[in-house]
Amino acid sequence: MPDAAQRVARGSPPSSSADRRTSSPQPTLKKQPKGRTSRGNTMTDDTIGERPADPAPRRTAYHYYVVAVLVLIYAVNFLDRQIMAILVAPIGKDLHLSDTQLGMLSGVAFALFYATLGLPIARLADRYNRVRIIAVSCAIWSGFTVCCGLAGNFLQLAAARIGVGIGEAGGSPPSYSIIADYFPPQDRGYAMSLYSLGIPLGITLGTAFGALVANTYGWRVAFFAAGAPGIVLAVLLVTTVREPLRGGLDRLKQASITSSLPTALRAFFSNPVLRSTALSAGLSAFCGYGATAWAPAYLIRTLGMTLPEVALWYSLVNGVAMATGIFLSGWVADRWARTNPGAYALMPAIGLLITLPFFIGFLTAHSWTLALLLFVVPGLTFSMYLAPALSVIQNAVHPSERSTSGAILLLMINLIGLSGGPFLVGWVSDALAPRFGAESLRFGLAALIPAILLAVVVLFRGAVLLRRRAAAAQA
Template sequence: MKARSVITLFATAYVLSFVDRQILALLIGPVKADLGLSDFQFALLNGLAFALFYSVLGLPVAALADRMPRPPILASGVALWSVATIGCGFSSNFWQLFACRTCVGIGEAALVPAVYSFLADIVPPARLGRTLALFSLGSFVGAGLAFLCGGMVLAALHDATSWHGIAGWKLCFMAVGLPGLPLALSIALGVREPAGRVYAQTGHAAGPNPSAWAAPRYMARHWKFFTLHFLGYSCTAIILFSLMSWTPALLGRGRHFSHQDVGLVMGLIAIVCGCGGVYTSGRLIDLLASRGHADAPARVGLTGAVAAPLFLLAALSMSANVAFVLLLAVAFFFASFPMPPSALVVQQRVPKALRAQFSATLLLCNAMIGLSGGSMLIGYLDDHVFRTAGGVASSLGWVVAGAAVVSALCIAATRPYLRNPEPANG
């Protein structure tokens, strides 16, 4: 299979992964009403249930991806998260839905680290920035499709009513989980490892196979840089995931949008602004790098970390819905900027045999700090601190503003390291 076809399959998998993980954010109203959940419990389902095993299992799965053929790992992951998403539609209480969301996270743990290392093997370095950016588009296409399709299904079923005894939100889970099964089969049958790649079980080596302690030792030698990198971009993940997870509640509660309108607004913003931001980010990195700026990824990531919260806070101050949506769209555009540089730096500055494990470490930090920690903090503040009708807006604003300060400081501090090539192959 040609490289372009492989990239298309991987991008499709990434799209479906975000459809399956993001659909819950749109369904916050009917799920809370049907299962009797608080905002904090919903945050657990939307954040911790998914992120816990997604992040923890990402490390051993990435180690396997550095040592074994990656297509079977990828196909198994796609199949597992698809079945688990369908299982969400059969859940009748908090713990059943929590267990299914956990399995979604387990399946998705197999995707990104293996894909990142695979792309770095088949794409020339000069094009890697834009390729990773194009792959990252899948997250926003998937989130947008989840919002659009979910909103239409709920509208067709008159929000929370049922179809043949099945609640509308359950049908949404079943519908978005099904397409992953044929995709898993396509990856298993159609994708092959690049020629000459080293993996442990063959006995054929183009180079030494890394020991189990190679990644921790490399991390320890360059701990200052990687601490700043992982923490900085995890805080940008708080900004992005908080917007994606809690803006639907903000539109529905504070702005009184219908489920269909929420799905339409969020879907278009995610697809147009999210994809536009990621693509612009990747092109900017390549452009700045071609002009000799070794710290190009940090410059682009820092731009997003600073600009996105400013436009969000401006949006939250607007009483007119049109102005609010327009400023929110710009905030999404810049919130997507840090995605390509966070991944690109790892691929460029980590030895080839350790790329998947370091990508998994980045995803662990993003999931536990960005997705789980940020979402739970907003849910807690909304339940216990800002308990008025506009509490979601206050909680979202404070959490995003705090994350922006930390992320900007950390990313700015990585710039001297990026100008020094030593950590890349040390």
């Protein structure tokens, strides 16, 4: 009779309640002292390698159903996050907020709590039922999205955005871990790219839906309507998605690892590959979040686009471009990495180099039609870092540390990217507004160009480290 790992790999339900308790280790594996691997490190490739795994586990429709449900939840996650960007103009006018305050609401107020609380929640997800944690988190952030529509001033809106960040902290890291237990290592870049399609889907829905509803009923109703789908999806997730066996598709040297959060952080940042991946992802996110948070306002305020036009054209162009970039980055990187281990860093680095002239053209265009056409390439390349980075992280750590590792990656992405990018653009725009007026947003967005160049440098360094790691593993 097949064992529990084989049943989960095929998408079959566990045969008993004991099988469903996925934290139970394989009895034939020798456990190491608590908090350490056989070489004393909780988060390195040394934790994976001895137990034979099925070289070609059969993927079923159920595996893709699990990803589809998680994609929808991720889309709602980004819808509730992105809707703030499209509502910047009416919120600022109604509540009398500056660009700096609006930048803080789009970035810092959300990202600080989203990033920092992601770590303790991820530790829970590495030990307890990940499906239930995601469902509860989804219900929380959806409720606080509704609260955003009740805000009457900056502080109230900031408090509601903080609540959204607290809820969303429990969404992605457990999802990464679940997907890694449904797909084998050689397919995880592809699987992560499928999951990451929730980002453009959510951004597109947030832009189109937010603009249309705000234009018809006002920005408060847009928040009310955006919060409702998350409650339904939370119920769907907890009733239809099974918790997979941790590490069932990996070759493990030990059954489980339990370490403290400080130990996990030290182990992560002492690993050169993980450290470089997290830093390059943070810098790439700085550029992407800074651009997407302010592109709608730039097109409206500086180039004269209307909210209905943003809802139709910007949401469509940016959504399709981003989805294409995310999918291709994971799919191509998985295949390129078979001959070049540095592909997971080279893919986003090349993308950012290609995007530079198009981004500059976007900032110098004098019509929204030309600007939007030029923004296709940045929209495609700004998110190319995510699926490859997730694949590197999930493959490099022990299955019992995957949620925590994903949370650490998101910590860097959000503290550097989501906190810094939108705030910098808003701050530069405010500083130059007395002199340049509505044109100041061009200069605010142009402040992202040095970050693009720095991200490219760090990504190329990461490619070197990935190749060295692969060569050392073969030696």
